[in-house]
Amino acid sequence: MTTTERTGADRLAVVTGASGTLGSKLAESLLSRGWHVELWSRSQNDAIKRLTEDHPDTARWGEVDVTDHGSVTRAVRAIPRSARLELLINNAGALNQGLFTMEPPATSEQMIQVNLVGALHASKACARVMLGRGGSIVNISSINAVRGHRGVASYSAAKAGLHGLTASLARELGADGIRVNTIVPGYFESDLSSRVTPENLQRITRRTPLGRLGTPEDVVSAVEYLISPGADFVTGQCLTIDGGLTC
Ligand SMILES: NC(=O)c1ccc[n+]([C@@H]2O[C@H](COP(=O)([O-])OP(=O)(O)OC[C@H]3O[C@@H](n4cnc5c(N)ncnc54)[C@H](OP(=O)(O)O)[C@@H]3O)[C@@H](O)[C@H]2O)c1
Numbered sequence: 204m205t206t207t208e209r210t211g212a213d214r215l216a217v218v219t220g221a222s223g224t225l226g227s228k229l230a231e232s233l234l235s236r237g238w239h240v241e242l243w244s245r246s247q248n249d250a251i252k253r254l255t256e257d258h259p260d261t262a263r264w265g266e267v268d269v270t271d272h273g274s275v276t277r278a279v280r281a282i283p284r285s286a287r288l289e290l291l292i293n294n295a296g297a298l299n300q301g302l303f304t305m306e307p308p309a310t311s312e313q314m315i316q317v318n319l320v321g322a323l324h325a326s327k328a329c330a331r332v333m334l335g336r337g338g339s340i341v342n343i344s345s346i347n348a349v350r351g352h353r354g355v356a357s358y359s360a361a362k363a364g365l366h367g368l369t370a371s372l373a374r375e376l377g378a379d380g381i382r383v384n385t386i387v388p389g390y391f392e393s394d395l396s397s398r399v400t401p402e403n404l405q406r407i408t409r410r411t412p413l414g415r416l417g418t419p420e421d422v423v424s425a426v427e428y429l430i431s432p433g434a435d436f437v438t439g440q441c442l443t444i445d446g447g448l449t450c
Pocket residue numbers: 219220221222223224225226243244245246247267268269270293294295296297317321343344345346387388389390391392393394395396
């Protein structure tokens with residue numbers, strides 16, 4: 204640990220897709236460490252209600268569609284001026300599985316919109332606030348960005364875009380003290396991954412050197428590292444959390 208560690212009392216984070224499996228766990232981790240958290244999602248589900256009830260002073264829900272630039276900029280403008288926005292986690296995502304040649308063009312476009320354009324909008328709006336005072340952006344990608352798999356071409360293309368965004372933004376924003384990194388998770392159980400068949404889950408487990416499937420907590424731990432003082436000199440990196448599946 205370096206001496207730059209702060210108590211977290213006045214630090215604000217934005218978590219996109221906070222109503223989802225990973226997003227709600229990321230938010231919970233931050234809130235338990237004293238962060239204030241803006242929970243962005245299109246719907247206010249039980250996870251959002253629980254987070255805002257358990258942390259009435261520090262958790263706030265915002266109805267935000269990350270694919271809509273106006274929705275994102277309005278949400279950033281609604282952040283109180285007194286708050287110190289230090290972290291954006293681009294976690295919102297959606298997955299359509301199906302053969303590429305059969306996928307309706309609108310679905311392909313939606314995959315790019317949610318998984319890539321949403322991160323562009325949120326990063327731009329939040330980085331503008333962080334300019335000159337520092338901060339951190341963490342993108343949530345997928346191993347589909349780096350290994351080919353049938354039936355996820357549009358999703359994979361969008362996630363791969365996050366890797367290019369990470370490297371370029373890290374260069375552009377480094378002088379302003381803004382670090383940009385990406386977590387590249389393998390499979391973990393959630394609504395998004397619920398269509399993976401038991402046979403495929405067995406195959407993933409068999410091929411994973413560490414011999415098990417991932418969990419949201421594995422990903423949360425990696426994000427905790429990336430935003431810790433120990434990672435103060437880490438930027439422009441893509442950190443894979445998959446038990447060695449892609450090594
Ligand atoms: N599960 C896995 O195996 C796995 C593996 C690798 C990477 N990932 C990535 O991990 C991240 C979290 O996924 P998850 O598994 O936790 O999925 P999840 O439970 O389905 O959560 C996805 C979240 O994204 C939000 N979202 C979708 N479209 C949105 C939009 N237009 N604007 C704002 N929010 C939107 C959803 O909330 P609303 O519908 O309420 O908006 C939901 O909260 C995603 O980026 C995913 O690609 C997951």
